[in-house]
Amino acid sequence: MNARFLFPFLLLIPALTIMISQTVAIREVALDAKVAVIAEQLRKFYNNTDAVLDIRLLEKFVKHSYISLLKEESLYTGSTYYKTEDPANFKWTxxxxxxxxxxxxxxxxxxxxxxxxxxxxxxxxxxxxxxxxxxxxxxxxxxxxxxxxxxxxxxxxxxxxxxxxxxxxxxxxxxxxxxxxxxxxxxxxxxxxxxxxxxxxxxxxxxxxxxxxxxxxxxxxxxxxxxxxxxxxxxxxxxxxxxxxxxxxxxxxxxxKVVNRATYVCIENGVFGGFNFLLNKKGLRNKDSLLLRCVYLTRELYRSGNFKAPTQVGGGLYHGISKNEKLTECVIFQPERPPRRTISRNKANELLNNLTIRSLATFARANADVYGGGFGRVNLRKGDLVQSRANVNQGPS
Incomplete structure (x- = not known):
């Protein structure tokens, strides 16, 4: 699906937001202001000749300035001076x-x-x-x-x-x-x-x-x-x-785990349905589109709730589908007579124009597997490979 290539670009939006909110320039201005205050205090300190001779007073001033810079950078907690203030502040207990x-x-x-x-x-x-x-x-x-x-x-x-x-x-x-x-x-x-x-x-x-x-x-x-x-x-x-x-x-x-298990399928279907809606916004090109199958399944699923008998749809026949069948296994076939296209392009465009957020939400609640049951499988039969090759060779009709 082409939508998966759009996902990395979506990651840039929160990254850009965080970068703007945590810009270095803002913190640099605050830190420069603190350094200016320390420099002014140091100038006054040196103007006092008697104070310069007291090395202990000078060490105390440097320590106080260093701690103030750590606090300005929100790095004081966990520092060495923070730990020595109280034995309870030691990191490893x-x-x-x-x-x-x-x-x-x-x-x-x-x-x-x-x-x-x-x-x-x-x-x-x-x-x-x-x-x-x-x-x-x-x-x-x-x-x-x-x-x-x-x-x-x-x-x-x-x-x-x-x-x-x-x-x-x-x-x-x-x-x-x-x-x-x-x-x-x-x-x-x-x-x-x-x-x-x-x-x-x-x-x-x-x-x-x-x-x-x-x-x-x-x-x-x-x-x-x-x-x-x-x-x-x-x-x-x-x-x-x-x-x-x-x-x-x-x-x-x-x-x-409860939330993930109960909502994962719904969220996954909603995301895939949303991407299909965006990618196919200008028109559906073939009847095998996942989005078109979503429209058919959700429309019939929530109207009658019983799909054992074929239903007439747009001049063609729609397979009887039980609620337990996979969405991506739904197919549309030609009627025996008269031989013509099951769904016209105008009908597909009409269905697409009628697609709303509500129908996407209905698809999300359908509890269907958008991968057709193939995602996460590690044991494959040879027949699976033959079937996949046949689907690729057949292509969209």
């Missing part, structure tokens, strides 16, 4: 080591704490080779278990609501899945809970009042952690490397 270990096997990797020695880095490599695969298996299992529990709860609630409102109960063979709205609400709720916990815990853990993270910063940190982005630009002020922070986000990873 047993709780911080637990925090680092959990970041390794959850692949969050803030970067705010990392080993400096070669031995420590070698141990990280050996440790991650064992723990990362095991953690992925555990998180996947917990996510699947959570998904089953939530789906059962949602199904019972749905049946109870329909029964109370007088609607007919769903058939025993009806497939019930968590809707995307519920999954996104679940993710937002856990992120909000994590942000509230960090906001309160970081403030309570500090020695001075009003030294914890602001609530929005806590929410940003929670989102970055739950999604395992782990930029490391923001950390709690007081409970910086507390193990309870990693534990909180460890149990949030199964929630992310």
């Amino acid at each position: 047993y709780p911080s080591a637990i925090f680092f270990s959990m970041n390794v096997y959850t692949t969050t990797g803030y970067g705010s704490i990392a080993p400096d020695s070669m031995l420590g880095r070698f141990c990280v490599i050996c440790y991650s080779l064992i723990t990362v695969p095991v953690t992925l298996v555990v998180i996947r299992d917990l996510g699947q278990w959570t998904l089953v529990i939530l789906t059962k709860g949602y199904a019972h609630l749905l049946v109870a609501i329909r029964r109370s409102m007088g609607y007919s109960e769903p058939h025993e063979d009806t497939m019930i899945a968590l809707p995307m709205k519920f999954c996104l609400t679940l993710l937002a709720g856990y992120t909000f809970f994590s942000a509230t916990f960090i906001y309160v815990f970081d403030e309570w853990y500090g020695d001075m009042p009003n030294t914890g993270l602001p609530f929005f910063t806590s929410f940003y940190f929670s989102y970055i952690s739950i999604t395992t982005i782990g930029l490391g630009d923001i950390m709690p002020n007081n409970a910086t490397f507390h193990p309870i922070i990693s534990t909180l986000f460890f149990f949030g990873l199964p929630i992310m």
Whole structure:
């Protein structure tokens, strides 16, 4: 698909936005202003002959100036002078080591704490080779278990609501899945809970009042952690490397697995449908276009819900399709008589002009596989290769 080549260009937009918001010129102006203040103080210091003779006073002035520059660059926290202020500020303690270990096997990797020695880095490599695969298996299992529990709860609630409102109960063979709205609400709720916990815990853990993270910063940190982005630009002020922070986000990873599993197919279909809409905006050239098949499937799927019998469409016949069949396996064939084109170009253009965001959303909810079941397959039969070669040789008609 040609749309995949557009994806790298989309990555340039957020990169450009971040570059503009974090421009060096703005920080350079603030740093130059601080250097000018230090230079003025140094000039006054040298004008005082008695002060120049006191080397300890001069060392104190240089140290104070260096610390002020670190604070201006937001590099003071974690520096040597910051650690020597209080033994609790030392980076490597047993709780911080637990925090680092959990970041390794959850692949969050803030970067705010990392080993400096070669031995420590070698141990990280050996440790991650064992723990990362095991953690992925555990998180996947917990996510699947959570998904089953939530789906059962949602199904019972749905049946109870329909029964109370007088609607007919769903058939025993009806497939019930968590809707995307519920999954996104679940993710937002856990992120909000994590942000509230960090906001309160970081403030309570500090020695001075009003030294914890602001609530929005806590929410940003929670989102970055739950999604395992782990930029490391923001950390709690007081409970910086507390193990309870990693534990909180460890149990949030199964929630992310639930959301990913329930929304992945929908998002994938929506993205592919959107790209097809953009690429074919000026007209459909052949009836085998994925976008045209999307229009047909979603139109028939949500009108009748039963496709065992062929349906007359645009002068041609449309195969009977069950809900379990793949979207990309839908084909349009010629009627026996009279022999003519199944779909005219005008009909295709008309369907394209009627395509809206609503139909794209319908396609996204169709739970279809845009790859036709071929994505991720590693075991192929020889017949699959023969069938693929036949499709290529046949080409669009």
